[in-house]
Amino acid sequence: xKRLIAIAFCMLSLCFLAAETPESIMIKVMEVQSSKSSALxxxxxxKDAAGQTRERRIQTLSFSEKGETSTITIFLSPASVKNTRFxxxxxxxxxxxxxxxxVKRISATEEGGSFMGSDFSYADMxxxxxxxxxxxxxLLSESEESYCxxxxxxxxxxxxxxxxxxxxxxxxxxxxxxxxxxxxxxxKKLTTEELDIIDNRWITKKLTMTTVSSGHSTSLEILQxxxxxxxxxxxxxTRFLETGRL
Amino acid sequence: MKRIFLLLYxxxxxxxxxxxxxxxxxxxxxxxxxxxxxxxxxxxxxSVDINLDYFFSGTLETSQELDLSLLVASDKVETEASLxxxxxxxxxxxxxxxxxxxxxxxxxxxxxxxKEWGAGDxxxxxxxxxxxxxxKGFSEDLxxxxxxxxxxxxxxxxxxxxxELFIKPTYLPGTIPYEGxxxxxxxxxxxxxxxxxxxxxxxxxxxxGRAKTIRGNxxxxxxxxxxxxxxxxxxxxxxxxxxxxxxxxxxxxxxxxKTQLLGAESTFVLGQWTFMGEGGYFFSEDASxxxxxxxxxxxxxxxxxxxxxPASQLYLSxxxxxxxxxxxxxxxxxxxxxxxxxxxxxxxxxNNITLACxxxxxxxxxxxxxxxxxxxxxTGYVLLGSAKYAIRDALHFIVQGAVxxxxxxxxxxxxxxxxxxxxxxxxxxTF
Numbered sequence: 001x002k003r004l005i006a007i008a009f010c011m012l013s014l015c016f017l018a019a020e021t022p023e024s025i026m027i028k029v030m031e032v033q034s035s036k037s038s039a040l041x042x043x044x045x046x047k048d049a050a051g052q053t054r055e056r057r058i059q060t061l062s063f064s065e066k067g068e069t070s071t072i073t074i075f076l077s078p079a080s081v082k083n084t085r086f087x088x089x090x091x092x093x094x095x096x097x098x099x100x101x102x103v104k105r106i107s108a109t110e111e112g113g114s115f116m117g118s119d120f121s122y123a124d125m126x127x128x129x130x131x132x133x134x135x136x137x138x139l140l141s142e143s144e145e146s147y148c149x150x151x152x153x154x155x156x157x158x159x160x161x162x163x164x165x166x167x168x169x170x171x172x173x174x175x176x177x178x179x180x181x182x183x184x185x186x187x188k189k190l191t192t193e194e195l196d197i198i199d200n201r202w203i204t205k206k207l208t209m210t211t212v213s214s215g216h217s218t219s220l221e222i223l224q225x226x227x228x229x230x231x232x233x234x235x236x237x238t239r240f241l242e243t244g245r246l
Numbered sequence: 247m248k249r250i251f252l253l254l255y256x257x258x259x260x261x262x263x264x265x266x267x268x269x270x271x272x273x274x275x276x277x278x279x280x281x282x283x284x285x286x287x288x289x290x291x292x293s294v295d296i297n298l299d300y301f302f303s304g305t306l307e308t309s310q311e312l313d314l315s316l317l318v319a320s321d322k323v324e325t326e327a328s329l330x331x332x333x334x335x336x337x338x339x340x341x342x343x344x345x346x347x348x349x350x351x352x353x354x355x356x357x358x359x360x361k362e363w364g365a366g367d368x369x370x371x372x373x374x375x376x377x378x379x380x381x382k383g384f385s386e387d388l389x390x391x392x393x394x395x396x397x398x399x400x401x402x403x404x405x406x407x408x409x410e411l412f413i414k415p416t417y418l419p420g421t422i423p424y425e426g427x428x429x430x431x432x433x434x435x436x437x438x439x440x441x442x443x444x445x446x447x448x449x450x451x452x453x454x455g456r457a458k459t460i461r462g463n464x465x466x467x468x469x470x471x472x473x474x475x476x477x478x479x480x481x482x483x484x485x486x487x488x489x490x491x492x493x494x495x496x497x498x499x500x501x502x503x504k505t506q507l508l509g510a511e512s513t514f515v516l517g518q519w520t521f522m523g524e525g526g527y528f529f530s531e532d533a534s535x536x537x538x539x540x541x542x543x544x545x546x547x548x549x550x551x552x553x554x555x556p557a558s559q560l561y562l563s564x565x566x567x568x569x570x571x572x573x574x575x576x577x578x579x580x581x582x583x584x585x586x587x588x589x590x591x592x593x594x595x596x597n598n599i600t601l602a603c604x605x606x607x608x609x610x611x612x613x614x615x616x617x618x619x620x621x622x623x624x625t626g627y628v629l630l631g632s633a634k635y636a637i638r639d640a641l642h643f644i645v646q647g648a649v650x651x652x653x654x655x656x657x658x659x660x661x662x663x664x665x666x667x668x669x670x671x672x673x674x675x676t677f
């Protein structure tokens with residue numbers, strides 16, 4: 001009998017250990033999307049309600065160390081912004097304007113602002129989900145394929161809440177709904193359209209953000225991605241920002 | 247001198263590069279970016295502008311402008327030529343003709359260059375590398391008003407510091423229009439034969455440098471320049487007394503003032519707020535203020551604050567800037583002293599407030615700009631505004647305008663151009 005009880009206890013413990021909490025799910029969501037360093041070649045296709053499209057292409061390198069993230073981004077198209085470069089060192093940001101051949105320090109707190117006129121905000125480009133310590137997560141429902149989790153940020157954020165459908169296999173977001181601060185008005189929807197495996201990891205290759213009120217949408221496609229690569233520190237300097245060369 | 251630059255430029259152009267920088271080519275797989283690299287090895291770009299200008303004095307003008315840029319880039323060398331052709335003047339202007347060599351220590355640029363120094367938003371007091379062209383009034387685009395000047399500019403990079411050294415073998419003064427609707431010549435000089443000295447010789451050599459460093463939220467720069475003031479001085483006046491009751495200046499020589507600048511610039515960012523500062527001392531060859539044809543020494547200062555609204559990306563900036571001329575005699579000024587001629591309301595100081603704002607709308611299809619400067623002593627002002635709508639990424643519809651004037655009837659550049667308020671509509675196609 002004791003042995004049976006012990007076996008039952010162990011089984012129960014394993015069940016508890018295996019069961020996902022909303023926090024552990026969202027931690028995994030963040031983990032599968034994070035890396036020490038990354039290189040992304042991105043194409044943004046902006047589509048207005050009338051169906052007219054405009055394209056923007058950017059490449060970005062990112063490197064994290066000791067909790068600080070350095071990012072350098074270059075705009076490749078359209079022609080009006082070609083070779084504009086952004087350097088972000090933790091909370092500090094500089095822009096290089098090729099027409100002026102000038103580096104200028106700028107305010108980095110434009111989280112809610114539109115990124116290049118797209119439906120993505122600067123905050124969305126950083127992350128579309130919240131970590132366990134950034135929001136209160138609640139499991140709303142669960143199906144065979146996905147978890148549905150509501151996240152209410154602890155501190156003031158661009159959004160009042162988000163609802164994320166997380167793929168059970170890859171732990172990548174399949175759909176994210178972004179709500180106003182009143183937590184009832186839906187502002188935007190992010191839909192995953194294509195997944196891919198790169199460097200032995202699942203990534204969201206193509207996703208579309210739609211602004212509900214205007215019908216305007218932006219598709220973001222990863223043309224190339226590399227993770228955990230050795231990036232030269234020289235990329236994250238004002239020298240590279242100004243010259244475009246190591 | 248121009249021929250030497252042209253030959254140098256063409257020489258370097260021919261030895262220029264084989265592969266070009268296109269994003270992070272070294273990081274991404276070549277099979278995808280190789281094609282892009284080939285395309286950008288030689289980049290040909292430009293724009294065609296067709297405008298209709300209406301001056302509220304009743305004049306309607308059309309203008310067409312063609313800008314062409316050729317860029318050849320490699321890992322080590324980048325050559326660039328930018329030309330502008332205007333149908334109104336039928337002249338080709340060189341906007342940039344440069345060669346840049348990239349090395350492990352930094353860069354070396356040679357050619358006809360434009361460079362902006364200073365921390366302010368579109369207005370500076372220590373931006374001394376290029377003189378301005380006032381032949382079309384004020385423009386929102388500070389760089390477009392600058393005259394490219396022959397220079398060599400070396401830039402050295404440290405981990406958080408940048409050091410620039412320049413040498414300009416000659417001197418290119420600002421363009422002050424003496425005739426036409428934008429003329430800034432006082433009425434008393436209307437019949438004056440003005441002689442301009444030749445400044446394209448090595449006797450006008452200028453040099454200087456800037457050191458910039460990053461300290462947390464602060465960018466700090468120190469500037470030194472040994473050269474000439476942009477503003478023209480006047481001397482050797484010859485008076486015509488043929489009508490004794492109404493003598494006038496029949497001839498005058500333009501004189502340029504040799505000066506040294508010790509300056510500083512800083513930018514401090516705190517959240518959405520950006521604080522900008524510039525200051526400096528122009529140590530004139532006429533430090534005692536005794537030569538009426540030369541400008542006296544002066545202090546210059548600028549303080550600005552910028553605010554970025556995170557959600558709308560509305561950017562607003564407010565700048566206070568001015569100068570204080572030393573040894574200025576406001577009680578009994580020589581009426582032909584250049585410091586008096588350039589003074590605001592016969593005061594040793596001049597102070598200005600500049601406001602600028604930019605607002606992107608409709609997913610950045612429409613961009614609104616509004617700027618204005620108010621000259622406190624003379625109550626003169628200029629307001630500049632524009633709306634730029636992207637019909638397509640490469641095709642823009644543009645409405646621009648400017649209003650000049652002064653609240654009180656006090657002489658100033660803004661008052662002089664009071665009748666030149668204008669509005670322009672046009673289309674711009676970039677390729």
